[in-house]
Amino acid sequence: MKITKKEVTRLAANLLKEDKAYKDITSNYFIDNKQQAKATIFSNESIIVAGIDFVIELFKRNCKNIKILSKLKDGSKIKKKENILIIQGNGRKILSAERAALNLLQHLSGISTLTGKLCEKIKKKKLTILDTRKTTPGLRKFEKYAVSIGGAKNHRLDLSESYMLKDNHLILNNKIYEKIAKMNNKQKKRLILECDNLIQVKKAIDLNVKYILLDNMNIKNIKKAKKIIGKKAKIEVSGGINLKNITKISSVDIDFISIGAITHSAPAANISLDIQKI
Template identity: 35%
Template sequence: MSNTPFKLAGFDIETFVRDTLAEDLGPTGRDVTSESVIPADARFSGTMDSRDAIVVAGLPIAEAFFRFLDPDIELELLVQDGDFVTPGTDLMRLKGKARALLTAERSALNTVQHLSGIATMTRAYVDAIKGTGCILLDTRKTIPGLRVLEKYATRTGGGTNHRMGLWDAAMIKDNHVAVAGGVAEAVRRAKSAGIAEVILEVDHLDQIEPGLAAGATHLLLDNMDPDMLRSAVALVAGRVPTEASGGVTLDTIRAKAETGVTYISVGRLTQSAPAADVGLDFTPLD
């Protein structure tokens, strides 16, 4: 895997590849189908291609799966993560040990399909707000264990990452407010604890001034229609960034972006993006 220089902060590619393959190979560590059907010395050539128009993401990780099982593989990436490709575009060519390629195939494809699906949906949302000056954010609605990869995919699609977890900013939501006794007290407690970035979720205009007075540094405007968003943006008057959130779709995002909000966050980017249709066909080599 030393031939795969893919680096991503907070992500250990070798551990990911090893654990993913171990899950597939189970307690015996064997691909019983390939071992029983394919001769040990057989070799394959293969081509990974897209059957849809997609934004590609995850190819270096797919490469790592194949190199892990066949260090001598001949492998060429034909496009790069972030490229938009049309249906029928070849993404990767590879040539190596048949058993190794078949064993790695599903893990490699699953990764590329999932991450490319996220990147593709993200690009559609980015395109929908083009020219408004609004920035698209992802959320923490990610599959457990895959957050770093899924947030990489949203960046690959042109989006911007929101906070990575519970550690890098305070986000005060309705349940926090209910326990604290109000938005001002909730924000005050967070600021008193020394937290620099305090994001406050508000769903009523009358929560804005108390939240700002207490020291909120970012307002999340929850489930507001465009008219209410415009009113909120006017009240904030540029004092802190504003973020529209909740129920945002491709049909509604443009109108929300045109209200002047700084950001729009969309949970469905990582929560429910459909997998891209990517395939891999092998040909035996003599």
């Protein structure tokens, strides 16, 4: 997932505006506006770091003369008490941007860390972990970026990237299968058909669908679906997959596992900032 400079700048501005960093009445009243400081951001647990350059942009936007003394790269696997970023600049400005910076770094590093743990579980398998569109409003590209840093791949970014038929589409149109049959080869290559049961799986194969998503199926039905599909279509499995059951699910010969939890439920990484007076 590529993030443009413009997108990073806009995010930094929005986060600072949300916290009203420019109106930090505490720092503005109690801290001298010429006081210089050194701030060290470090982890309190083992994590995969994601979002460092975004955080630097945030500090730079709030403190124009900020100096970067040291930094890690995104994707760095670090242990407890290891430093992530050390900066130097106006103490008042660093403090006013602290919370916004830590919130972002903790959130994205939490996503990359959980993703990394899931990928480790299936590293010997020839399948790919995917994220979903179950993301925080306004942060989708950044969360998907963190997923890629953790070692997984990105599913479709938005509704324009591919056709994806789900149960609610079937409820609203009882002629969905007829419409699939009328799709040309180019359209079918962009079609993902969600199947909740084996009857739907058989219908998908009859319609020559090349990408089938098995949604919320138990392991028994996933195995049955695999027998029906064989090598006729790519298979994605989704629904309730986590660190406890991913190994079992991956024992079936499938192509993809999609997990909404890596973006919507990843615990924030435990990251802190220490500051020193200069």
